Amino acid sequence: MRLLGLLGFITVMWTIILAITAFLINFVAPIDFVLFRNGLDRILVSLMQASIAIVIIVILVWGLNKMKKIYMQKKLQL
Amino acid sequence: MLDLSFGNNILIYGVIASAISFLVTLIATPKMISSLIAQGSVVQDYHKPGRPNVPRPAGPVLLAGIVASEIVLYLLTLNMTIMAIMLSTVIAFIVGFIDDRKVLPGWFKPVALIAAAMPLIIFQAHGTHLNLIFGNVFIPLLYILLILAIIPIVGNTINSIDVLNGVVTGFVIITIMPLLVSIAIFGDNEVFLAALPLLFGTIALYGYHKFPSKIFVGDSGTLVMGSMYGAVAIAGNSEIIGVIALLPAVMNSFLFLSSVKKIVEHRQVRQRPTILGTDFKLAASQEKNAPITLVRLILANGPLSEKEIGYYIFKLALFSSSLAFISIFIQYHFLLGVYR
Numbered sequence: 001m002r003l004l005g006l007l008g009f010i011t012v013m014w015t016i017i018l019a020i021t022a023f024l025i026n027f028v029a030p031i032d033f034v035l036f037r038n039g040l041d042r043i044l045v046s047l048m049q050a051s052i053a054i055v056i057i058v059i060l061v062w063g064l065n066k067m068k069k070i071y072m073q074k075k076l077q078l
Numbered sequence: 079m080l081d082l083s084f085g086n087n088i089l090i091y092g093v094i095a096s097a098i099s100f101l102v103t104l105i106a107t108p109k110m111i112s113s114l115i116a117q118g119s120v121v122q123d124y125h126k127p128g129r130p131n132v133p134r135p136a137g138p139v140l141l142a143g144i145v146a147s148e149i150v151l152y153l154l155t156l157n158m159t160i161m162a163i164m165l166s167t168v169i170a171f172i173v174g175f176i177d178d179r180k181v182l183p184g185w186f187k188p189v190a191l192i193a194a195a196m197p198l199i200i201f202q203a204h205g206t207h208l209n210l211i212f213g214n215v216f217i218p219l220l221y222i223l224l225i226l227a228i229i230p231i232v233g234n235t236i237n238s239i240d241v242l243n244g245v246v247t248g249f250v251i252i253t254i255m256p257l258l259v260s261i262a263i264f265g266d267n268e269v270f271l272a273a274l275p276l277l278f279g280t281i282a283l284y285g286y287h288k289f290p291s292k293i294f295v296g297d298s299g300t301l302v303m304g305s306m307y308g309a310v311a312i313a314g315n316s317e318i319i320g321v322i323a324l325l326p327a328v329m330n331s332f333l334f335l336s337s338v339k340k341i342v343e344h345r346q347v348r349q350r351p352t353i354l355g356t357d358f359k360l361a362a363s364q365e366k367n368a369p370i371t372l373v374r375l376i377l378a379n380g381p382l383s384e385k386e387i388g389y390y391i392f393k394l395a396l397f398s399s400s401l402a403f404i405s406i407f408i409q410y411h412f413l414l415g416v417y418r
Contacts (some may be wrong), residue, residue: 003376003393007394010325010401017318021318025210025212068370076364076378
């Protein structure tokens with residue numbers, strides 16, 4: 001099964017995407033309701049939400065990089 | 079969601095748009111091949127015995143088929159989103175065509191492709207909500223920045239998968255299927271119709287680009303496919319579904335960029351990720367500093383012929399498309415009754 005490892009890699013990437021979208025919907029999006037109602041500026045709230053989303057993306061890339069290194073060592077003995 | 083009610087002519091328009099794109103590309107490509115050979119616009123196919131000359135690029139014929147279809151669709155519907163998608167595709171083609179003609183630095187394509195995103199913003203072909211599988215978020219301002227990033231990223235991601243005969247065209251044909259279904263559910267009639275010429279033009283081109291290639295797609299062709307894929311995903315509220323379908327290509331780009339650690343053209347990289355054997359089979363490079371690519375990983379278990387590698391990439395595309403279909407199912411479940 002030549003593709004088994006790659007299929008696993010793609011499945012992990014897909015799972016991470018689902019986890020991130022779930023996190024954004026359930027935790028980041030509701031910040032809007034809480035902070036905006038408490039009088040904070042809409043732009044400021046949006047900036048906070050965007051910053052959280054960017055930090056998550058950076059963590060995702062970092063995580064994928066780690067995963068890649070482990071996978072490469074296993075697959076190509078690098 | 080598609081409106082299939084009688085009187086809006088979606089089936090007739092769909093057949094017309096698909097047929098124009100398919101036939102223009104199918105008929106014009108042999109003429110383009112003869113013209114490119116006569117002009118001496120050919121490149122060597124390094125993976126074949128005798129390194130035969132193959133004409134390049136096929137981008138102009140693919141664009142001709144798509145533009146002809148989109149103009150007819152626009153005249154039939156007078157919908158500006160169709161115009162925005164078409165203009166975005168034309169700008170991406172120009173960027174790719176310049177890159178086909180001149181050797182440009184690696185940063186050129188991603189930066190220049192930002193211009194291809196502009197028609198989508200100017201004609202307001204985008205929504206204000208981003209569908210995130212388990213719900214949607216209202217991001218009117220952030221969405222514009224997202225569009226400026228999506229078109230260059232998708233354009234270059236599709237460009238990076240143009241590795242061997244027939245791969246990029248076959249890959250786009252497979253991965254556009256879940257995108258079309260997603261647009262049909264979460265988008266509207268016009269965007270769905272506008273996406274059909276990409277599928278049918280690419281099917282016609284695949285006949286000439288499949289192994290052994292009679293013509294190479296070139297950067298103009300890959301950027302047409304990539305930017306249009308991104309444009310219809312944005313206009314059809316299907317960005318995340320598109321990303322999931324393209325996961326093998328995303329993975330390829332990610333592996334390449336994280337191993338070379340800068341944005342460069344493949345031709346600028348000194349060490350090759352694969353080695354061509356005397357039997358014309360490709361093997362993974364054992365060099366530590368060689369770029370890591372999808373093909374190199376496929377070859378980690380042993381050498382394969384060019385044709386076999388293409389089929390393995392198609393299997394990966396089928397797998398990621400299946401995941402995209404599962405994601406559509408989940409998104410449909412969560413957005414049902416919430417959306418619009």
